[in-house]
Amino acid sequence: MMIAVVAVQGAVREHQNLLSRLGIESFPLEDASGLERPFDALILPGGDSKVQSKRMRQRGLMEPIRARINEGMPVLGTCSGMILLARQLENADVPYYLGTMPITVRRRQLPSFQVNGAFAALRSIPMRFINAPVITDMDPEVEILSLTRGEVTAARCGNQLVTAFHPEMTADTSVHHYFKIMVDGWRRRNEG
Secondary structure (H helix, E strand, C coil): CEEEEECCCCCHHHHHHHHHHCCCEEEEECCHHHHHCCCCEEEECCCCHHHHHHHHHHCCCHHHHHHHHHCCCCEEEECHHHHHHEEEECCECCCCCCCCEEEEEEEEEECCEEEEEEECCEEEEEEEECCEEEEEEECCCCEEEEEECCEEEEEEECCEEEECCCHHHCCCCHHHHHHHHHHHHHHHHHHC
16 A cells, blocks of 8 residues: 655655554655656645645646545545645635535634544544634535534545544554555455
């Protein structure tokens, strides 16, 4: 398994470290030339979504990444990665974002803090929030994976997994392991 971590800004190395602990190979996807390498999934790390979007467009990544996600390639978006994947932002026009996941996101709803909380079937994992967005609306097919302080802070829709928190900023591999299971399933379906 090979996972590309979009490396235009954000905690790329931290994501790669957690993937490595799970025995998963990864590489930083910096520009369109990296799209020529074979990979099974993508991670969009946290950072500043406006800066990331601008750099992705400048480096020829936006449209090819959108196409791969729409074709079913698994993607994990953390914090601003969640914003980039959102179909809609509250009080904002986002034609320059990926817009592949049927969720509406509000930017910077939760202040910076760390808490242990439930994620998917796991009772408690560490979650680090840094001026985190929250999901305020979603289509019926979106599955809520985590609620924090009454706000939706993690969700999945098919091949897309998003978290408002930064799993890469803790030592816990739970979110990345969940993503690995998603990628394994996608690979099995596409081998046949």
